Amino acid sequence: MATRAVEVVYRGIFQRTLARNIVRNIVFAARKDGKIGTAFGRYSDSPERNGIPAKQFAIVADTALELEESLAVYEATAVDVTINVDDTLCKGLESWAWYGLQPINELTKPGGTLIVTSRQDADSLIEDIHQKDTAYDLAIIPSTVSFSGLWVYKDDHTDMRVLGALCKVCPELVSLEAMLETIQEQTGSDTKVASLQRAHDRTATRPVEPGEGNSETPFSFDMPGWKTMEEGLVIRAIGEGGGFRGGETGYTPTRNETFKKWSTRSMRPVINFDTCIKCTLCWLQCPDTCFDVTPDGLYDANMEACCGCGVCESVCPVPDCVTMVGEPEFNDNNSQWDAWTADKDGYKKWMTVLVEKQKSETRTHGFHHVGGYAEEINTTEEA
Amino acid sequence: MATVQSGLYQEAKEELISGSEAVGIACALADVDVITAYPIRPYDTVMQYVSRLKADGAFDCDFIVAESEHSQFEIVKHASAVGARTFSGSSGVGWFYAFEAITVTAGLRMPVVAMVGNRALDDPGAFGVEHNDAMAVRDLGWHLYWVATAQEALDMALMAWRVAEDPRVLLPFALSCDGSFLTHSQAIVQVPSQDQVKKFLPPYTRGELQLHPNNPITIAPQVNEDWLMEIRRQTDEAMRRTSAVIIEAYDEFKEIFGRGDPSPFIEEYMCEDAEIILVGMGTLAMPTRVAVRRMREAGKKVGFLRIKFFRPFATEEIQNALRGAKGVAVIDRDYSYGSPQYGGVLFHELRSALYPLEERPLMLNFIAGLGGREVKVTDVNDMVDTTQKAIDTGKIEQTTTWVSVRE
Numbered sequence: 001m002a003t004r005a006v007e008v009v010y011r012g013i014f015q016r017t018l019a020r021n022i023v024r025n026i027v028f029a030a031r032k033d034g035k036i037g038t039a040f041g042r043y044s045d046s047p048e049r050n051g052i053p054a055k056q057f058a059i060v061a062d063t064a065l066e067l068e069e070s071l072a073v074y075e076a077t078a079v080d081v082t083i084n085v086d087d088t089l090c091k092g093l094e095s096w097a098w099y100g101l102q103p104i105n106e107l108t109k110p111g112g113t114l115i116v117t118s119r120q121d122a123d124s125l126i127e128d129i130h131q132k133d134t135a136y137d138l139a140i141i142p143s144t145v146s147f148s149g150l151w152v153y154k155d156d157h158t159d160m161r162v163l164g165a166l167c168k169v170c171p172e173l174v175s176l177e178a179m180l181e182t183i184q185e186q187t188g189s190d191t192k193v194a195s196l197q198r199a200h201d202r203t204a205t206r207p208v209e210p211g212e213g214n215s216e217t218p219f220s221f222d223m224p225g226w227k228t229m230e231e232g233l234v235i236r237a238i239g240e241g242g243g244f245r246g247g248e249t250g251y252t253p254t255r256n257e258t259f260k261k262w263s264t265r266s267m268r269p270v271i272n273f274d275t276c277i278k279c280t281l282c283w284l285q286c287p288d289t290c291f292d293v294t295p296d297g298l299y300d301a302n303m304e305a306c307c308g309c310g311v312c313e314s315v316c317p318v319p320d321c322v323t324m325v326g327e328p329e330f331n332d333n334n335s336q337w338d339a340w341t342a343d344k345d346g347y348k349k350w351m352t353v354l355v356e357k358q359k360s361e362t363r364t365h366g367f368h369h370v371g372g373y374a375e376e377i378n379t380t381e382e383a
Numbered sequence: 384m385a386t387v388q389s390g391l392y393q394e395a396k397e398e399l400i401s402g403s404e405a406v407g408i409a410c411a412l413a414d415v416d417v418i419t420a421y422p423i424r425p426y427d428t429v430m431q432y433v434s435r436l437k438a439d440g441a442f443d444c445d446f447i448v449a450e451s452e453h454s455q456f457e458i459v460k461h462a463s464a465v466g467a468r469t470f471s472g473s474s475g476v477g478w479f480y481a482f483e484a485i486t487v488t489a490g491l492r493m494p495v496v497a498m499v500g501n502r503a504l505d506d507p508g509a510f511g512v513e514h515n516d517a518m519a520v521r522d523l524g525w526h527l528y529w530v531a532t533a534q535e536a537l538d539m540a541l542m543a544w545r546v547a548e549d550p551r552v553l554l555p556f557a558l559s560c561d562g563s564f565l566t567h568s569q570a571i572v573q574v575p576s577q578d579q580v581k582k583f584l585p586p587y588t589r590g591e592l593q594l595h596p597n598n599p600i601t602i603a604p605q606v607n608e609d610w611l612m613e614i615r616r617q618t619d620e621a622m623r624r625t626s627a628v629i630i631e632a633y634d635e636f637k638e639i640f641g642r643g644d645p646s647p648f649i650e651e652y653m654c655e656d657a658e659i660i661l662v663g664m665g666t667l668a669m670p671t672r673v674a675v676r677r678m679r680e681a682g683k684k685v686g687f688l689r690i691k692f693f694r695p696f697a698t699e700e701i702q703n704a705l706r707g708a709k710g711v712a713v714i715d716r717d718y719s720y721g722s723p724q725y726g727g728v729l730f731h732e733l734r735s736a737l738y739p740l741e742e743r744p745l746m747l748n749f750i751a752g753l754g755g756r757e758v759k760v761t762d763v764n765d766m767v768d769t770t771q772k773a774i775d776t777g778k779i780e781q782t783t784t785w786v787s788v789r790e
Binding site for chain 2: 024027028031036037038039040041043046047065068069071072073074223224225226227233
């Protein structure tokens, strides 16, 4: 007699089909084990927005009666396994419709497992993941992030590998035999079955102790009550902003303290302040007003406000002055302008390494245009 | 009319689908002729599934994406007049935008079947479930049914055409499906075969009422006060006739498909010998049944009555289900501002239904889950505690309670 739950945390639209494949196959396979299940997405994430963190769930019970408690809910209160298919979400996630930052492991039960697809090692991931006061296991599937679009699916077997790992870490949820049979039936593909089996055999876990990880307190928000809320659905405008960080010169806009959106970001702009011509385009075009104008007339992308859309990179007229770099390279939201001001040579070295590395990385924002997937495949094959 | 192309559902099978998908499959199985759509969450999921089923060749129909909800319902009304089996639907304020067409559909006796993906009315544009949208047809001659599971969504959609199109009835049917919990959650559903459905659902024929060149008629001429009461009374009589038709159809449904509750109108869950009975509609059943089960295990005599048909309202069955209870706790996922008890619509209907009883139970109203807020097992426990207190003291301190609202 038991109910077990799995959540898949993913980037909206880009990984929607991937998440759906995972949760549906869990329910199908559990059916073969004689159990009953349900699969659903967190309703408030839908309609999904490009890249904004979203969740889907699979809940499996021994009997329909037991499953009933898990129906008519938006989100499970605790899960046996959290599956994170984009390692940048290890920094936490903020839904477009909810407030506050949710740690990636918030729902992971004591003794549960967090499965992450990543090229990073365990220590590097744990640095990002918020601490918990109970122990859990971490399993890494060595993999480049699998992004595609709404109408295309990058069938790179990430779903198979995740399911294989899942059967290893939580055989009580679903047996490997049932999963192999399900995938054979659903896809008819021997290579997919092989991917599943191999991921199962190779998956190892690393225990994460209580208190291990990122010690930062995630930002949160107190919802007002009906007596304290303004009547007539009125929202007061936020203030106008003023000098750079409260000073006399430059400009920092006022920003929402509790709705930051930066967890949408899987890449961030890195600015070359030495070649910036102060043309203002990044500042004007940024849809999130994330640039602060520094006293010396430069534009410092505020990483608490940037959602990583890449508009600044595309409008900047100077080659390599703004470069979008994969989020795994960063462990904080500190100001780049501060770093540059403190040590211009050091900043240049740091920036050059990142920009060069980015050129050989495959992380993208999804596909910007029709045919983007074909182009990416061709590039990969040529490489 | 349209014919089945490939028959994706030649054989009965098990599927992992949402309530919206289940209704979409029911459209294919019932071989609906005209379907109109206009996107609004959460109803829009059903139009996605219907268009996919059509594109996959599961069935053929005229699938019309209208330019507004108003046209959506005008089109099916007219299609129904010429003898087409129809399906449409909407949610929240989209449903309200169609109201001019919705009101005339019943009066003209068009058996349109519509899915209402229950959604809070605007503002603030929340997507979550609230029952006030569908509730608005309660006085108009529509059947109004609240679904609790994806399986029930499929089953009752089939029932809807069968009952609505019955020549003794000819009244439209609104199938209310809670946004998110039903429309977006996937569950294991038994999909019947095309043959089973064919056996259950005869073709739609309007007979002498069909608008056709071979049957020259005018529908809905302008009339004034010297005609109107008789027209209303006709619709009333059709609604009075439908209960027997529903029972007849449901018995046959259970025989052909091998599933169903004892009653088509209500579901009684552990109500026998219950001192406190909770009453609610739709997916509220999930946390409530779990709470009731646990309280029963702890020896508390509680039960849950789920109202399935809100129209027609099964007064007698409901009286019989509630007559032995000391306290009745009505959970409303809707609200009626300024109503007699400043409470929900279901609560007031139930109070009215129980008034003729010689010994009336104490009645309390709980406003819960508005705009899709989750109703938790602990919320249900609290409702029972409050009701128990009223029974023990013989006094209701507060008739209506807003559950888990932030002060």
